[in-house]
Amino acid sequence: MKIGFIGAGNMAQAMILGWRDHHEISIFSPNTGLEAAAELKVEFKPTEELATWADLVVVATPVDALEEVAPYLQQAKVVVSVLGGISLKTLRSLIENAGLVRALPNVNVSKKVGFTALAFEKDFAQVDTYLDLFNQLGTAEIIDEDKFAAVSAVAGSGPAFVAGIIQSYAFSAERVGLDGTTALKLSLQTFIGTLFQMPVDADLQSVADAVMTPGGSTEQGFKSLKNSDINDVFQQMLQATIDKNNSAE
Numbered sequence: 396m397k398i399g400f401i402g403a404g405n406m407a408q409a410m411i412l413g414w415r416d417h418h419e420i421s422i423f424s425p426n427t428g429l430e431a432a433a434e435l436k437v438e439f440k441p442t443e444e445l446a447t448w449a450d451l452v453v454v455a456t457p458v459d460a461l462e463e464v465a466p467y468l469q470q471a472k473v474v475v476s477v478l479g480g481i482s483l484k485t486l487r488s489l490i491e492n493a494g495l496v497r498a499l500p501n502v503n504v505s506k507k508v509g510f511t512a513l514a515f516e517k518d519f520a521q522v523d524t525y526l527d528l529f530n531q532l533g534t535a536e537i538i539d540e541d542k543f544a545a546v547s548a549v550a551g552s553g554p555a556f557v558a559g560i561i562q563s564y565a566f567s568a569e570r571v572g573l574d575g576t577t578a579l580k581l582s583l584q585t586f587i588g589t590l591f592q593m594p595v596d597a598d599l600q601s602v603a604d605a606v607m608t609p610g611g612s613t614e615q616g617f618k619s620l621k622n623s624d625i626n627d628v629f630q631q632m633l634q635a636t637i638d639k640n641n642s643a644e
């Protein structure tokens with residue numbers, strides 16, 4: 396497909412890295428676009444040209460740039476918005492004719508192991524085509540728009556939280572006697588190795604059980620984890636993210 400991007404920041408670049416081997420890609424962004432196009436080995440096109448050239452235009456700008464960009468999207472065939480908190484209804488109020496898709500990817504799409512939530516207008520004719528397109532970036536699922544705030548916190552912001560959780564694990568490893576470099580290396584390799592051998596539908600209790608001898612030391616540590624307030628800590632982290640997103644809408 397011919398895919399145009401308006402905005403070439405973190406999210407656009409992650410999607411481009413995931414798609415560029417299979418699709419023709421052009422980008423526009425006002426200040427860093429030329430440099431990003433050269434780096435990513437894709438074309439740079441002015442916005443007016445991009446909208447008519449592309450089969451779909453991905454809008455990946457800050458939310459407050461939408462009104463400025465909208466006039467250029469009137470000629471587009473399909474507009475895919477990744478803008479946090481912007482509903483299909485709001486998009487339709489600004490864009491008259493194009494087919495509209497709301498997408499919520501995370502940056503893991505760059506390595507084709509992302510998660511993307513998708514929402515379509517009722518009469519959108521190419522649902523299967525767009526599900527296939529986003530499944531090329533990892534896993535994509537149709538999700539009700541009223542769940543997007545929670546998905547945004549769990550999966551969109553998730554890579555930052557996972558990094559933070561591993562930092563805390565490494566910090567704890569230091570506290571029980573390892574030096575900083577070893578603690579971080581061991582923690583990272585343990586997370587990467589454990590997740591690498593796990594299917595997405597893994598039975599997590601079985602994964603834990605496979606490491607735990609009944610009455611042994613791992614079981615003792617696992618009990619300590621489950622008896623802690625870690626679930627509350629994670630819930631607070633997600634709720635704080637959702638609350639901040641809601642306050643920006």
Ligand SMILES: NC(=O)c1ccc[n+]([C@@H]2O[C@H](COP(=O)([O-])OP(=O)(O)OC[C@H]3O[C@@H](n4cnc5c(N)ncnc54)[C@H](OP(=O)(O)O)[C@@H]3O)[C@@H](O)[C@H]2O)c1
Pocket residue numbers: 401402403404405406407423424425426427428455456457458460463464477478479499500501502551552
């Ligand atoms: N990052 C994530 O993990 C993530 C996850 C889900 C959704 N999103 C959504 O993705 C969108 C982009 O996020 P990001 O993290 O990629 O932001 P970013 O790294 O700050 O990039 C923003 C891009 O938009 C361009 N831009 C700004 N104003 C513009 C305008 N008026 N016309 C055209 N381009 C314009 C910038 O251009 P210049 O650099 O040339 O100035 C830059 O290339 C946001 O709406 C966010 O809600 C992000």
